[in-house]
Amino acid sequence: MSRLALPQRVALAQRPTPLQYLPRASERWGCGHRLWVKRDDLTGCLLSGNKVRKLEFIVAHALAEGYDTLITCGGLQSNHCRATAFAAAQAGLGAHLVLRGDVPTAPQGNYLLGQLAGAVISCYPKSRYVAELPGLLDGWRAHYAQQGRKALVIPTGGSDGLGIWGYVAACEELHDDLRSAGIEAAQLVTATGSGGTQAGLTLGAALYGVPLTVWGVNVCDDEAYFLGKVAADVADWRSRFPGQPEVAVTARVIDGYVGDGYGVASSAVLQLIAELAALEGLLLDPVYTGKAFHGLVQELQAGRFEGTRDVVFLHSGGVFGVFPQADQFQFLHAVSGG
Numbered sequence: 001m002s003r004l005a006l007p008q009r010v011a012l013a014q015r016p017t018p019l020q021y022l023p024r025a026s027e028r029w030g031c032g033h034r035l036w037v038k039r040d041d042l043t044g045c046l047l048s049g050n051k052v053r054k055l056e057f058i059v060a061h062a063l064a065e066g067y068d069t070l071i072t073c074g075g076l077q078s079n080h081c082r083a084t085a086f087a088a089a090q091a092g093l094g095a096h097l098v099l100r101g102d103v104p105t106a107p108q109g110n111y112l113l114g115q116l117a118g119a120v121i122s123c124y125p126k127s128r129y130v131a132e133l134p135g136l137l138d139g140w141r142a143h144y145a146q147q148g149r150k151a152l153v154i155p156t157g158g159s160d161g162l163g164i165w166g167y168v169a170a171c172e173e174l175h176d177d178l179r180s181a182g183i184e185a186a187q188l189v190t191a192t193g194s195g196g197t198q199a200g201l202t203l204g205a206a207l208y209g210v211p212l213t214v215w216g217v218n219v220c221d222d223e224a225y226f227l228g229k230v231a232a233d234v235a236d237w238r239s240r241f242p243g244q245p246e247v248a249v250t251a252r253v254i255d256g257y258v259g260d261g262y263g264v265a266s267s268a269v270l271q272l273i274a275e276l277a278a279l280e281g282l283l284l285d286p287v288y289t290g291k292a293f294h295g296l297v298q299e300l301q302a303g304r305f306e307g308t309r310d311v312v313f314l315h316s317g318g319v320f321g322v323f324p325q326a327d328q329f330q331f332l333h334a335v336s337g338g
């Protein structure tokens with residue numbers, strides 16, 4: 001594998017993360033496959049999960065170009081916004097989070113952490129957020145410019161031609177992981193929400209010739225949306241970083257597991273989260289990884305990955321999303337009450 005010349009990055013993530021074999025999960029759900037997990041939930045504690053890999057490149061760009069503030073956006077419990085707030089604090093930059101939803105009466109989870117990291121937070125009702133997001137972001141950017149400050153607007157999830165470098169670079173790691181584990185070829189499954197992780201992995205696997213077939217299980221929107229989004233992120237990457245090798249990028253989406261909507265997990269997903277935690281000591285979240293793992297289990301049973309022995313699940317983080325949904329786990333009381 002020849003290494004690419006990566007753009008500047010700041011070291012925010014604990015890398016490399018482990019690739020772990022899941023013996024009991026393989027036996028229970030593998031249908032003859034070996035199940036592995038790439039532990040990107042271990043990229044850090046507060047700066048954790050998949051967003052940190054993107055932020056390494058985004059923050060380096062911000063520092064190099066003299067920005068003093070990071071503006072970004074997402075849901076009230078956005079992992080990306082929390083990670084951005086901590087990355088900003090660690091780099092000595094300001095952070096401003098533009099969030100979808102009403103100001104919570106009792107801040108918790110990622111919202112509370114963003115506050116603790118000193119981010120300025122603006123909440124907008126869902127309808128206004130959806131209708132006006134680009135204008136809201138640009139309005140805040142202009143607001144900082146008027147004060148003589150320079151704010152960088154980071155798109156949802158840090159997913160654009162710059163942020164996807166995070167998972168392009170992660171493919172170097174995965175190449176080494178597969179080699180050390182003696183895996184010749186594998187299917188890789190990740191949750192997909194703003195598309196950047198999937199785009200980076202799909203592009204990186206092609207650029208480095210890593211024998212991975214990358215699948216995104218969408219937790220919102222649909223297959224058509226993510227095919228377009230991955231293509232758009234890769235096109236943005238090509239235009240911002242010309243001279244890269246020409247490779248074909250084919251996005252693969254596993255649609256059908258959104259359920260009742262973004263952030264809403266079915267009881268099957270919640271049960272599976274509890275089952276995997278008890279079985280392997282691995283904790284997923286109800287918004288992203290729990291849904292994606294549920295999709296993976298269904299697809300294994302349906303035989304989608306037949307012909308490939310090894311299947312890698314990307315654990316993209318999200319642990320703080322468990323606590324705001326604590327009441328969804330009430331079924332546990334019956335079990336632990338004994």
Ligand SMILES: *Cc1c(COP(=O)(O)O)cnc(C)c1O
Nearest residue numbers: 079157193194195197288316318
């Ligand atoms: C944001 C996020 C994802 C989705 O990644 P995208 O790059 O936005 O598609 C998956 N898992 C977790 C825990 C996330 O926070």
